[in-house]
Amino acid sequence: MTAVYRKELLIYFTSPIVYAYLLVFYFFSGLGFNAICIAQQTNNLTGAIDYMFTISMFILPVLTMRLFGEERKNKTDILLYTSPAGTFGIVAGKLLAAATVYGVASAIFVVYAFVIGLFTAVQWAVFFCGLLGFLLMGVSLIAIGGFISVLTENQIVAAVITFAISLLLSLMDYIASMVSGIAKTVLEYLSYNTHFTPFQTGQIGLSHIIFFLSVTGLFAFFTARSIDHRRFSA
């Protein structure tokens, strides 16, 4: 797992697309920080984090679109799957590497927090709680994106589908409001907003942590299963 993780990071940081990702992330978060925190003179960063939640939906697929499909296309996957590393270790290594890039991007919020700290007292607890939610949300999206990239060798297709799913998850509240009964309950439960928003108010809800971790685990599992299915079926 660590071998794949390190290799994946190396590939990420030699690829222009990751720098583009970081640039876009830093640019928009700076914009948000400026517009929400500085302009409104607040010591609460969660507004900016909340705003980056939406932006991330759009740009995160860039990190996962080539995660698995590219290796299959270039036939480098043979190397991984004939090595002593197990399928699950390989999947974990790759997802962790994507999560690390995401973490590097998110770390900018800590910088903003210190900037605020120059002027006023920071509500560190609320801030870290919000950041935790942001990280958990992102990692679960990465797991979903990774799964999509197993299904297609085409990066663009993978990115578009992942984006569509992210969009669907963020619009779930809206869709839920159009139905009623059990469907409404289910859709509301699946909504990312339902689980993300509480973090931004400084509440660490175990159920929300479990929700994001379950999505992550489930999709990592699906990913490993579908890789093995492809190799071992027929």
Added chain:
Amino acid sequence: MIEVSNLSKRYGAITAIDHVSFKVDKGEIIGFLGPNGAGKSTTMNIITGYISATAGYVRIDGYDVMENPEQTKRRIGYLPEQPPLYPDMTVKEYLDFICDLKNVRKDRRKALEEICEQVRIADVYKRLIRNLSKGYKQRVGIAQALIGNPDVLILDEPTVGLDPKQIIEIRDLIKKLGERRTVILSSHILSEIQAVCERVIIISSGKLVADGRAEELSAKLSDDHDVQIRVEGPEEIVFQTLSKVHGVKSVRKLGKREEGSFDYLIEPKEKTDVRRALFNRMAEKKYPILSMSSNQLTLEDVFLKLTTGDYDGGLSEFTPEIPGKDNAAEAPESGTEAAAAESEQEGSDKA
């Protein structure tokens, strides 16, 4: 060491390999031969545990590849058909990654140096893989397979893309590696298999058609020893004289290949060697024999004989070409056309 038993693989309607069984002992070097699409790469992918078989099993050192993948994968170094390289890494980064992947920890630097020396990539060590020539990429692929000092090496067409000098070097390397290791190598180049391998396995359309030592195979499949000779002198008279030599069953004119001389193919009566008789007779008549070759099957011929249905024992090699001949219309002859092409190719290889 390696036991392949009743291995079959189907892709939907396509049967890639069909009940293939063979055993490879420790220290053997096996040549895996077959025309395009025969199932060589598929078999290798199954042996290395990349894909599963539809039926049958593979055991390495007694461990089943599917049931004990950790045990078997540690023992195998694999060079797939297309070297699995990451173009954006340098050779050093790549080989370091492979060491990580295969859990090679101690003496890594020394091991890497030795491998780079063996496959001669030390001079490109710091370069990006994407900028390497095809041959160097292939060598990096071979280096990758050697990392971790595996007991078993599975090499899918290891010399593709290499220059002639490198081919010889890699062959020697494989031979050397094979002293302490078990090697299965696939190739289309028959002379390569002959040069490197003790044993040859031939598959065709997914089925195993031959398994044995190269000489054994050609001896087993050889017909009686036809002789091809080139004699200086008038064609018709020489032809008549040849026909009357004791032990000759039939003579076929093969036409003019060299100024002033003609080629003939002589089929002797069963189990007789007519070469001395031919020499004496021609000397007597003062028709110099410019060349004479015993027409024993080469591995090439064996290969073609086994993998195409309509092989004529290598005769086509001597059939003069008819200009403007429509190949498509001569469908049954396509195999022999290939035979001629193959033989010519071998000729030029040697040259």
